[in-house]
Amino acid sequence: MWKTILRRLMIMVPEVIILSILVFLLAKAMPGDPFTGSINPKADPAQIKHLMAINGLNDPWYQQYWNWVVHLFHGNLGNSYQYQEPVTRLIEGRAGNTLWLAFFSMVLTYAFALPMGVFAGRHEGKLPDVIIRFYTYVTYCIPFFVILVLGIWIFGYVFGWFPTTGSVSSDAQGWAQTIGSHFYHILLPGILGALFSTVNIVQYLRSEVIDAKHSDYVRTARSKGVPSKDIYRHHIFRNSLLPIAAFAGYSITGLLNGSIFTETVFSYPGMGLLFVNSISYRDYTVITALVLIFGLLNLLGTLLSDIILSIVDPRIRIE
Amino acid sequence: METESNFLNIKDVSTAFKIDGQFYDAISHINLQVQHDEILAIVGESGCGKSTLATTIMGLHDPEETKISGEIDFEGTDLLQLDDDGYNKFRGAKIGMIFQDPLSALNPLKRVEDQISEVMDYHTTLTKAEKHTRVLELLDEVGIVNPQRTAHQFPHELSGGMRQRVVIAIAIACKPDLIIADEPTTALDVTIQAQILDVLRDIQKENHAGIILITHDLGVVAETADRVAVMYAGQIVEQGTAEQIFNTPEHPYTRSLLRSMPQRDNEGDDLYVIKGNVPSLQKMPSTGDRFAPRIPWVPESAHEADPVMHEIAPGHEVRCTCYKTFQFPDQKKGSVTV
Numbered sequence: 009m010w011k012t013i014l015r016r017l018m019i020m021v022p023e024v025i026i027l028s029i030l031v032f033l034l035a036k037a038m039p040g041d042p043f044t045g046s047i048n049p050k051a052d053p054a055q056i057k058h059l060m061a062i063n064g065l066n067d068p069w070y071q072q073y074w075n076w077v078v079h080l081f082h083g084n085l086g087n088s089y090q091y092q093e094p095v096t097r098l099i100e101g102r103a104g105n106t107l108w109l110a111f112f113s114m115v116l117t118y119a120f121a122l123p124m125g126v127f128a129g130r131h132e133g134k135l136p137d138v139i140i141r142f143y144t145y146v147t148y149c150i151p152f153f154v155i156l157v158l159g160i161w162i163f164g165y166v167f168g169w170f171p172t173t174g175s176v177s178s179d180a181q182g183w184a185q186t187i188g189s190h191f192y193h194i195l196l197p198g199i200l201g202a203l204f205s206t207v208n209i210v211q212y213l214r215s216e217v218i219d220a221k222h223s224d225y226v227r228t229a230r231s232k233g234v235p236s237k238d239i240y241r242h243h244i245f246r247n248s249l250l251p252i253a254a255f256a257g258y259s260i261t262g263l264l265n266g267s268i269f270t271e272t273v274f275s276y277p278g279m280g281l282l283f284v285n286s287i288s289y290r291d292y293t294v295i296t297a298l299v300l301i302f303g304l305l306n307l308l309g310t311l312l313s314d315i316i317l318s319i320v321d322p323r324i325r326i327e
Numbered sequence: 328m329e330t331e332s333n334f335l336n337i338k339d340v341s342t343a344f345k346i347d348g349q350f351y352d353a354i355s356h357i358n359l360q361v362q363h364d365e366i367l368a369i370v371g372e373s374g375c376g377k378s379t380l381a382t383t384i385m386g387l388h389d390p391e392e393t394k395i396s397g398e399i400d401f402e403g404t405d406l407l408q409l410d411d412d413g414y415n416k417f418r419g420a421k422i423g424m425i426f427q428d429p430l431s432a433l434n435p436l437k438r439v440e441d442q443i444s445e446v447m448d449y450h451t452t453l454t455k456a457e458k459h460t461r462v463l464e465l466l467d468e469v470g471i472v473n474p475q476r477t478a479h480q481f482p483h484e485l486s487g488g489m490r491q492r493v494v495i496a497i498a499i500a501c502k503p504d505l506i507i508a509d510e511p512t513t514a515l516d517v518t519i520q521a522q523i524l525d526v527l528r529d530i531q532k533e534n535h536a537g538i539i540l541i542t543h544d545l546g547v548v549a550e551t552a553d554r555v556a557v558m559y560a561g562q563i564v565e566q567g568t569a570e571q572i573f574n575t576p577e578h579p580y581t582r583s584l585l586r587s588m589p590q591r592d593n594e595g596d597d598l599y600v601i602k603g604n605v606p607s608l609q610k611m612p613s614t615g616d617r618f619a620p621r622i623p624w625v626p627e628s629a630h631e632a633d634p635v636m637h638e639i640a641p642g643h644e645v646r647c648t649c650y651k652t653f654q655f656p657d658q659k660k661g662s663v664t665v
Contacts, residue, residue, distance in 0.1 A: 228497065232449065232497065233446070322436060
């Protein structure tokens, strides 16, 4: 067990190094520079060149990369060109928002998806299954941002049940009201995100349950005289939840990616919105920092998946 | 054949599967008896309905997709009249089933011990400790060398032979009166096959169980069976004692099967090949001899219009009258005219 995890952690070291190089180079490969748009359009090109030079943007890439890594180890991600503020402080202020939204959305996703998937699989071909499948197909066909915009329009504008922008209302006073207001603001984006991300899990779980239902070991269990409900409890659920559990790590990544859409549409001040803005401003330091963070979370997600899988599936363990 | 010792009496059982909204017989009008202390082998090629018969006895068919008629009298109870809960009192307790593929038949996520003691959870009142002892006893009985160790392993850690032993241990855990073994040795290599068959015989001696052994391997039948029923296209075409079937086979299908089996006296010769295939369920002829299309040189007049079983010796029954004049084409005599 521990061996598997240790081995898995060691694989991460080269992964992180390669990731950091890639992230850095990709950001550099973007056309444009951080200054042209942000200062007077009539500025002297020579001055821009000068700015590039003193910021080290003309050095060869490996030197720039090395400087970046050295700073990284000092906890210094540089200054944002756009906000003229340390990147760390910029991200600190937004990471919490994004993580809360992602966490809430994930809890809801599983709360919806697990019962739906199991129920649909168990009653394969019956009315509830048809309804659930219809829901998943429809949701799957609509692009995520359309769902978000429709959601805002219907529930935020037409009914006016939910706030449509921001992460907390400005007139919230005291900690209780602040937390309440925060929660109120993540409710709609969280639910919409969950509705969208349930689809894959429901479909997957449904077909896993159907597979398990027709498997030989379930037939063995029936020939042992195990009643149907116990077969579901002891054999089908656990075996079909296995790939879902393994999927959980990856789904964290998916939620963070989703945050880019959600936060942009809801003008929700999180890392996703910050990312989109930084790209349009060529704010290299912020972009690289954010992509690195997303990349690291990705790696953590896969690590988590592998660890979960090695716990729940005895076949994966390395003795 | 209706004697006191027949504890299993299968009377006129047919099982039909639903295909595109229509029901088609996979087995039709099966009559079989099983006694204590006997191994009844059911042989036939793939698709002849052997496994369907087994799963029908076990009640493993989805009632919405199948239609079962007839009567399966098991120690005085008609199994076909039972609901699922009623059936569960028999499954595992009085009827044990051994499946063909021992890897997929075991739950990959449960330890061997849990899979074996699960049967006892439902049919006995043993305590946890007693069940543990019984599991070790069973593993020992089926020939596993280190029961303590195996009990704590997962199926993927075992070899094919050991898995099959575990599957057998599950089937016999509650000392059932009837054991249905559906191709128990097909997935195993020859040396392990022999050991598994030995285990089956030992268990039978100890428990006085009746065994239905389903196989397409005539070698296995010759080695183990007391009685043999030959199935073709969902019907029993011949049944009798093992001696009767092997020494005086009558039905053309039985004779074809035996001729297509490598033996000492046909070494070096080309083996006989039965031309054609078992008809699919939808194309099964409703009247006439179902084997007739595969022996086209036999004139139609030799077959019965609606073939029935004829008792030709005590305990030896053959379907249709065509056996009387049947000859293989290469040994044709004047008696057969084409």
